[in-house]
Amino acid sequence: MAMSEDPPKGKRLPLYDESALPYEHPLYKTLLSVPGLSVAVAPLDMILQWGMTNALWIFPMATSCCGIELMAAAASRVDLDRMGTIVRATPRQADVMVVAGTITVKMAPRVKRLWDQMPEPKWCIAMGSCAISGDFYRDLYSVIPGIDTVLPVDVYIPGCPPNPEGLMHGLMRLQEKVKLAREGGLPTREENPALLDLTRPSVMRFKDPARDPSVTLAQEEAALHATAQDSSDERPVDGPAVTFAPAEARAPDVDGEFEAILAGEFGVTELPKDAPPIVEAARHVELARRLRAAGYRQLVLVAATHYPEKTGAKAQAERFEVTYGLRTIGARSRVALWRVCLAPGESVDTLVGVYAGADWQEREQFDLLGVTFAGHPDLRRLMLSGDWQGHPLRKDYPADKACAPWR
Amino acid sequence: MSALGHGALYGAVLIAVMLSTVAVGIWFERKFAGRMQSRLGPTIVGPMGLLQPLADVVKLLQKEDIIPAGADRALFNLAPVLATIFSLGVAAVLPLSPHMIAADLDIGVVYMLAVGGLMVVPTFMAGWASNNKFALLGGMRAVAQSISYGVPLVLAVLVPVILSGSLSLAGIVRWQSEHHWFALWPVIPGLPAFALYFMAMLAEANRIPFDIPEAESELVAGVTTEYTGAKFTLFYLAEYVHTLVGSAIGAALFFGGWDGPFAPGLHWMVAKTLALFVVVYWVRWTLLRLRSDQLMELCWKWLTPIGVALVLIAAAWVQFAPQGAL
Amino acid sequence: MGHINDTLRALWTTLRTAFRPTSTVQFPAVVRPRGERYRVSFALPDDENGEMACIGCLTCERICPSQVIKVKPGVKRESPVTGKKRAYTDDFVIDLSACIQCELCVQVCNNDAIVMVREAEQPMFEREDLVLGFARLRKNATDRTRSWGHGTMLQESQEPAKVEKKAPAVKAAPAVAAEPRQPAPRSPSRAAEPPEDGARARAREGARARRGGTxxxxxxxxxxxxxxxxxxxxxxxxxxxxxxxxxxxxxxxxxxxxxxxxxxxxxxxxxxxxxxxxxxxxxxxxxxxxxxxxxxxxxxxxxxxxxxxxxxxxxxxxxxxxxxxxxTDGLDDAPARALAPLTLADLGRSILVEHVLAFEALSLLLLAAIIGAVVIARRRDPGPLDEPTEASR
Amino acid sequence: MQSAWLSALAFLVVSTLLGLGVLGAAKALRVRARKDSRIKHLTYECGEQPDGLAWMQFHARYYVVALFFVLFDVEAVFLFPWAVVLRELGAQAFIAAVSFVVVLMLGWFYVLRKEALQWQ
Structure with missing residues (x-):
């Protein structure tokens, strides 16, 4: 069987249902209920539809490169104003939300909320591949697979990005769609399982009849409370106060000092060629303090790697290596790097007491990998939203599994 | 015909005329702005896009009505109506021709200043009732700006009052048609006073370059941020009517109103008003908006003393100018 | 003075521009010609023998960064045209909804079997409609203008430079066709208004003034x-x-x-x-x-x-x-006074003749008020000169 | 005189009718959403959860500006009757008003020197 033929055969699906319109005209109902006046509905509807579709004001949801084309569309060469389209900065006065750009999981509740704040009648145009399907970010943990998993999209404009004329064409197609829907003449589409397989996102579209209503509810709930759960806002850190030593005129510049300290005071003699030396977890804060005194005044790196043990008796969930990097500040900057290895369930002592800059760097590792830092004053999520499940940079993170209502 | 009937008839006709002028004005603005930016403006809806404002209104009237949570509902609904009343109400004292004037008040100038000044009430009301930070900030800024520029406005208007010795707009125009237009002679208090009036009028109507209360890049849409559909339409309308009436009053105070050769007075008045109206758009689509502090500095450091100086010069002219020069 | 000069120059510039031809291309009627390298959609063209060139080697499917290409290779059979045995493909699908138009699929194709075209697909009502099926891809090959690149040429251009070989010259995009000028908006023709009958109007005015409010x-x-x-x-x-x-x-x-x-x-x-x-x-x-x-x-x-x-x-x-x-004196004859109200001129005379001292004293009062306001305003440190300080924090 | 005020009143009434008429027309014409949501009525704050109430404390300079407006407007208001009789009363009125204005402008200089209207 051919995967795609035009036109394909299959079950006919109604694309558009009059009763499924999200709004109603109370006036029509009144006119229809009065016997003599029902003839007035058709011409009235014609006038109202004419007005409605000929003054489409845009609310620009421009998050990335497609937004540039959106701006160009309003400029001289294409001039959206020709068809009466102007850009409004508030959703209350807009008719069409143009989603132009990648929508991340963190952004999605905001988009949803802005969409909900637009007054009916309203439409949505997905402009460009990222808005339509998430593009090649669509399997990334932080990007939603198409804006139509969040809102009902009326017109999809292909392109990466589409050119400004594409947007104008999209608006015209929208006018066409509204007109066709009024006349009941929207083309019905044939179901083609192979095609659906190819384009199906990991979450049901908003308009999909099979969509679980609880997903929509969960999204609305999330849109309502998005900020309340976010942890990315800054708040005063009440951790140990750090006092900086007075700046020396010049950092000590003794070659091999780091190695000497390691070997002499910490008993680390094994120096691997292609990786930093490994330091005991119990003594690494002491090492940091010693190095700080020796002139390494800047913490440049807190990174972690996840090594899941797949087989054997020790089939535990995680094993981490945390890598630390220090720098001297001065004309000839030198670097000190070391690793700390953590057994399953173990945590590493925080460096916040020695370097204030360790705060957010350790929070990032906690957020993305789930490494715990003992004694950290404020170990919350830093980049992901507060209700996130799991740690996406772990090797065993289920990339295709739903971990938020948006995915 | 009783006075009430006279006012109502003039009101109905004048308001209908002003609304259609505003509709065509919006179309003209979009075409003109387009041309200035090397684009066409509306072309698709109606012949040359002429029906575009109509489509806008038909659409806006259909939009759902949203009142934000926590808003003061009564004031929220009242503000757009008040804005309409005050912006249209100023037109009552407009002398369209020697015998066409809705209400020939002997203190027309003061009425115009007072009712025009009342526009701060709906502006603040809308900003405060919306329960929205952008709207409130926009409202407070708009009120601060309006009252600040009220001072140069009053001073600029005082100049023709001193020169003609009348507070009635019709009286001022009559004096000009008997003697000379104030924008032309005496040049020194006349022309700068007109410039002062024009700037203060732009600021009162919140037009660029004085539109900081609704600067889109920082305050979304100012006081109208939370307004949808019909109420937004009224604000939109009030803004344009304010500008139109301001232009008409400028024409009456400084350019001799209905005075002019060959054509009937009404034609001259309309032509002068529209000319000033076009200049407003021209300025709007050319200049950038001023910063808040520049706005205030311009008003209090420059325009106010200049206004006072112009008033004194006008008084001196009346006192000391040779009789023939009047 | 500089500001005024700049303002006038800006006004002159916009006015001049307003009377120049516009640069707008009226889109649905006039489609802007696209550059040679412009690429938006795909086509599956024929080879030199008039057969579909694709042999189903799956190279494009593998290279695609967005993984939007699905190819179903067919069995090898003898070509009805050349008689030689060659491979075929049974089906070919490209999902434009996630395509980034990177042209890698074109670049890796050794047979020039997939190319890009310059005319865009139209916006669709459903996401599934953005999937280009076999039939549409084949139709594009005949109906649409091909873009600049094709596989062998793109591969050659990656080779180390040879002395003789010249890269194909890129032709500049043709100039925009002269668009039809919009006719300038004409002012409505002036309707002649009959001159008002002065005597009648004056009579009306007089009657109105006499009646007044009851x-x-x-x-x-x-x-x-x-x-x-x-x-x-x-x-x-x-x-x-x-x-x-x-x-x-x-x-x-x-x-x-x-x-x-x-x-x-x-x-x-x-x-x-x-x-x-x-x-x-x-x-x-x-x-x-x-x-x-x-x-x-x-x-x-x-x-x-x-x-x-x-x-x-x-x-x-x-x-x-x-x-x-x-x-207050004279309240008894109030109706009589109301008929002859004080005019503004009376007020002015009263201020400037009878009460001139009070008038001047008033200026001193206002001066004191201004100074008082300044003192009050400056008494305390105004605090952060930020926009409004929020009370809730 | 009163008749002119009545005309102005009638004019204002007509403008009121227009405002109410537009709102009434919209009430008849506008659509109604089938589903209402709490999010729709949230205050617009660029898609963020509204943080606290909008009513906040403003800087004192707003008050100062209003104060100066009132003072300068009082000055202007006193100049209106003067403007009307200036021609009639001649030099005496001119001198009286000039001294009035000059005294007030002293206040303006003071304001400027103290930078009370600095709006940063």
Whole structure:
């Protein structure tokens, strides 16, 4: 069987249902209920539809490169104003939300909320591949697979990005769609399982009849409370106060000092060629303090790697290596790097007491990998939203599994 | 015909005329702005896009009505109506021709200043009732700006009052048609006073370059941020009517109103008003908006003393100018 | 002076531009010609023998960064054209909804079997409609203009430069076709208006002036306005919300202005609106906005002492005003005076002749007020000069 | 005189009718959403959860501006009757008003020197 033929055969699906319109005209109902006046509905509807579709004001949801084309569309060469389209900065006065750009999981509740704040009648145009399907970010943990998993999209404009004329064409197609829907003449589409397989996102579209209503509810709930759960806002850190030593005129510049300290005071003699030396977890804060005194005044790196043990008796969930990097500040900057290895369930002592800059760097590792830092004053999520499940940079993170209502 | 009937008839006709002028004005603005930016403006809806404002209104009237949570509902609904009343109400004292004037008040100038000044009430009301930070900030800024520029406005208007010795707009125009237009002679208090009036009028109507209360890049849409559909339409309308009436009053105070050769007075008045109206758009689509502090500095450091100086010069002219020069 | 000069120059520039030809291309009617390298959609063209060139080698499917290509290779069979055995493909699908138009699929194709085209697919109502099926891809090959690149040429251009070989010259995009000028908006033709009959109009004016407002309507209007003033004054006192109290006060002040107007004191009415409604009310609003750290509604205090205190003050004030009214001369012939109201000129004469000393003293009073305002405003450190400080933080 | 004020009143009434008429027309014409949501009525704050109430404390300079407006407007208001009789009364009125204005402008200089209207 051919995967795609035009036109394909299959079950006919109604694309558009009059009763499924999200709004109603109370006036029509009144006119229809009065016997003599029902003839007035058709011409009235014609006038109202004419007005409605000929003054489409845009609310620009421009998050990335497609937004540039959106701006160009309003400029001289294409001039959206020709068809009466102007850009409004508030959703209350807009008719069409143009989603132009990648929508991340963190952004999605905001988009949803802005969409909900637009007054009916309203439409949505997905402009460009990222808005339509998430593009090649669509399997990334932080990007939603198409804006139509969040809102009902009326017109999809292909392109990466589409050119400004594409947007104008999209608006015209929208006018066409509204007109066709009024006349009941929207083309019905044939179901083609192979095609659906190819384009199906990991979450049901908003308009999909099979969509679980609880997903929509969960999204609305999330849109309502998005900020309340976010942890990315800054708040005063009440951790140990750090006092900086007075700046020396010049950092000590003794070659091999780091190695000497390691070997002499910490008993680390094994120096691997292609990786930093490994330091005991119990003594690494002491090492940091010693190095700080020796002139390494800047913490440049807190990174972690996840090594899941797949087989054997020790089939535990995680094993981490945390890598630390220090720098001297001065004309000839030198670097000190070391690793700390953590057994399953173990945590590493925080460096916040020695370097204030360790705060957010350790929070990032906690957020993305789930490494715990003992004694950290404020170990919350830093980049992901507060209700996130799991740690996406772990090797065993289920990339295709739903971990938020948006995915 | 009783006075009430006279006012109502003039009101109905004048308001209908002003609304259609505003509709065509919006179309003209979009075409003109387009041309200035090397684009066409509306072309698709109606012949040359002429029906575009109509489509806008038909659409806006259909939009759902949203009142934000926590808003003061009564004031929220009242503000757009008040804005309409005050912006249209100023037109009552407009002398369209020697015998066409809705209400020939002997203190027309003061009425115009007072009712025009009342526009701060709906502006603040809308900003405060919306329960929205952008709207409130926009409202407070708009009120601060309006009252600040009220001072140069009053001073600029005082100049023709001193020169003609009348507070009635019709009286001022009559004096000009008997003697000379104030924008032309005496040049020194006349022309700068007109410039002062024009700037203060732009600021009162919140037009660029004085539109900081609704600067889109920082305050979304100012006081109208939370307004949808019909109420937004009224604000939109009030803004344009304010500008139109301001232009008409400028024409009456400084350019001799209905005075002019060959054509009937009404034609001259309309032509002068529209000319000033076009200049407003021209300025709007050319200049950038001023910063808040520049706005205030311009008003209090420059325009106010200049206004006072112009008033004194006008008084001196009346006192000391040779009789023939009047 | 520099600013004024710049402003005038800017005005001149925009005016000049307004009368120049525009650069708009009227899109649905005129489609802007695209550059040679412009690429938006795909096509599966024939090879030189008139057969579909694709052999189903899956190279494009593997290279695609967005993984939007699905190819179903067919069996090898003899070509009906050349008679040689070759591979075929049974189906080919490209999902434009996630395509980034990177052209990698074209670049890796050794057979030039997939190319890109310059005309865009139209926007669709459903996401599935953006999937280019086999039939559409084949149709594009004949219906649409091909873009600049094809596989072998792109691969060759990646080779280390050979001396003789010249990269294909890129032709510049053809200039935009001269678009039809919009006809300039014509001003509506001036309709000749019949000149107004001066004598008749004057007669009408005179009649109107003589009639004026009748006594009954004036009394009625007075009742309405006075009721407005009193009721809104009650609401001022009753309002819990300070801002609402101020707005009610505005109505009281407007009603007072109306009363002045009805008494023939036009100027006073105007000044009442200008100064009290426009100015003093704004002052009060600003006062509320800067003084109270209110959580939403700023309720007025509701203890028992204040109403009593207020009542005492109000009563004594009322007594004072009443006494002043009673002691005013000439109230008996009030109707006669109302018929001949004071004009503004009378007021001016009175200020500048009889009360000139008070007039000058007033300027000193205003001066003192200004200085006082400055002193009060500067007494305390204004704090952060940021936009409004938020009370809730 | 009163008749002119009545005309102005009628004019204002007609403008009121227009405002109410537009709102009434919209009430008849506008659509109604089938589903109402709490999010729709949230205050617009660029898609963020509204943080606290909008009513906040403003800087004192707003008050100062209003104060100066009232003072300068009082000055202007006194100049209106003067403007009307200036021609008639001649030099005496001129000198009186000039001294009035000059005294007030002293206040303006003071304001400028103290930078009370600095709006940053």
């Amino acid at each position: 006594d009954v309507s004036a009394t009625l209007a007075f009742g309405v306005v006075a009721a407005c003033a009193l009721l809104s004054a009650v609401f001022v006192v009753r309002a819990v919300d300070l801002i609402r109290a101020v707005l009610w006060l505005g109505i009281t002040l407007i009603a007072t202005a109306a009363l002045y107007a009805m008494l023939g004191a036009s100027f006073l009415a105007g000044v009442q609106l200008l100064l009290y409604v426009g100015g003093v009310m704004t002052l009060m609003v600003f006062g509320v906005m800067i003084t109270r750290r209110h959580e939403g509604i700023a309720p007025t205090a509701t203890d028992t002492v204040r109403p009593v205190r207020g009542a005492v003050v109000a009563a004594s004030l009322f007594g004072l005003v009443a006494a002043a009214i009673v002691n």
